[in-house]
Amino acid sequence: MNDAQGAEPGGPIAVAAVDLGATSGRVMLGVLADGRIELIAAHRFENRLRDEDGQLRWDIDALWAEVRQGLRAAHDGAVERGLTGLASIGIDSWAVDYGLVGPDLVGADGASVPGSGEVLGEVVAYRDHRTDGIPESFAEQVSRERQYTLTGIAQQPFNTLYQLVADDRPATLPPGSTLLMVPDLLGYLLTGERRTERTNASSTGMLAVGGQGWSAELLTAAGVDPDLLAPLISPGERLGTVLPELVRELGIGEVPVIAVGSHDTASAVLAVPAADDAHPVAFISSGTWSLIGLELSAPVSTAAALEAGFTNEGGVDGTTRFLKNVAGMWLVSESIRQWEEEGARVDLADLLAAAAVMPAHRFRIDPTDPAFLAPGRMADRVMLAARRLAGEDERPRTPAQLVRCILESLAVTYREELHTACRLARMPLPERLHVVGGGSRNALLNQLTADALGIEVVAGPMEATALGNVALQARALGAVPGEHGALRGLVRASVELERFSPSIPSG
Template structure:
């Protein structure tokens, strides 16, 4: 079963957003009432990596058990609020990883993680058959060693799969466990390195080069379409009934960008999905699959309603959190808010690093690496205090954001927008937001922090008929649901317009 949802609730209703990250997961209850979304945490849990069958893998069985617990908890929370339970469920997660589901519904082997080393050198080998420039022209996706394309090319299980086996990306695999239906959601499919740029179709040339049969994949489903209903025996076991499961922007960044609280005059929308890493770019109507974009390291990921997220993945608060971890391992007690407050008052523009330097990708003594890499802009030799070091990191990040957003605009041939929207956990970092406004010379709008869950809930609500199916309606709903903070460039801003 798939297709549009039937006309849905006209009054308050509750939906469950299953949101899986690479280190943790959660089930959120979204209550939509009087033109606003209220988010309530139902259940949070750890996401664990383990070595199984010789590969670094996700414990999908543990995730599934936690998800079931979370759905029951979300249902109970809805009842407490006087609602009749859940009206629907949506699932989003990280990208690129997949489960192999046999014809009988049993999983074939483990869900191998993108951090596993099986893809080492695979991209280079595949480039001998189909050059990287050709891959980008066909798909618009930057070549990353963990792309699903390279994982499948390295997967020695494919040669012996039972007929009828399907490769389902992680949120699609959860959808299968919920409903028994096999589908491939388009926003996540776009990240695989195999989907034709701007199309709802696999690239035959890419699949042929990798030796992957198109029959391995399930039919496509778009955000807002109904995947199916919760299996009767599962719904009875969880006490939630046969609830519709609606496809959302199942790549978490797709849901997060959907919840950017932009207005129509903001087009094209400039955004940063900010957390451990920062995804910075533009929301466009069509991909930018030029060789210049390829050389610059940008990628084109599918968004909700046929949009394209033209973006680059750059360093984020990882450098700060890893520095704090080093200091705490040395016995110091560090409070992030206190550290940021101290960084805000120390003199600025004294040091710089390149946050994209590969030396910062791996964990371990990051504070020492930042100090050693810091380039003095004046007479000081290196950052001597944690506050000075964090100030160096944040100023360097802000300048990187400036350079990458300006590059995105040049490549897309659009003017620099009047404002930049920062969503996700990093939107709470007032110092970084102000430094970014100063560097770019444009306004920064910070929030919402819970963008992924809001986007997940909003697309479900639209599918249920509770949100108008018209341009800008979801973003209007988000703006009505959250408090935003604005940061205008100070008089010393460095932006170029």
């Protein structure tokens, strides 16, 4: 159901896409006119983990301040382009992390005051160690096989389910408190409405396979009160309207907030520029994580898929993202951070150019190793983990050697995981692989991936998450036809793509 305020037929519209990643955030102004989307960066900002009292946390107050600044800038940008302002707002972010919100205050008239609930405690990050050992102990209550049958979600240590088992705060919350995923928490701060968007809910390890409701069996086993969880909302539905006090503060008008694919990967995969919507689409959403898999019409929740570590996340329009998490460009960015902390000046473009001329096939790591999950001295960890190939008697020592090792290892892992996904889904290897997100600009990795798989790699769009966010808002406003393929056609009309053909046989 798309019940947002309609747009003027044929006229240009401007919307704001709030897109929060695990290392950076942005508010993008999306202007839809003449059958294409123009994306303008209204505001970009860093998002850094804080280590406080031995716990990794997100600074949700700082993020909220940056989002408000970005919405003001997006509104001003729309006005500068001759539009009346923003027609809507959509929010997406990384998955699994949550905030706890107390009950709304009661006004003088006895009615609750929307948006007045206090954020209780910190938003703990998925990279924190509090869930160490939790999946194993929880499996003694509900087996891994049973969990997978119920949810279709791979048992990752950072799943929301396991975070809640490790969290002692819910037991002491006042009545009327709510758990909200990060984008839903920001949606609450904007509108006062408490909802959980389905694509993000699917990543929690608590939503029943198919996405129609929470798994009562798992909530009971985890000791989670169902009343703590907000009602579900689907992508394309209207969450609410910006609160009056924020209308005054931001000067943006009574703008509707639309639920998009709030799990950033759901929005990114929606923006995969595939031309044929009738067949499964192979993709990598490449950023901090590399999320590699297939867009399917139904989950694959077999025992073999469980053992292979694949997960079934909810997508827009009832699709399933059958995928596996690989620790993508996080390995490179964290290595660069170590080198910079040691006093080196590192330019990523220069580093990739140096890696491109390094001798090939000398070292390998396993990018799926949980040892690479936590931050800190990544270059040292990669060097020690690298196994030598072709009779090498040393380890990667220079930054260029190390990055070449990381990228070659990622490409080989992509090949292995995509072949596995196709085998599990009982389909042949597709003719092309779409790479979207920030990693789509990494020409060396794209070429290595094409070579490893022996198929064409289509790179772009880089800002896939924001484009998917904007496209779905446009459809909810009535400015785009309702078909899934129409949204992808809009994306294709809005971006330039780069194609990489295999230069060597796969193997």
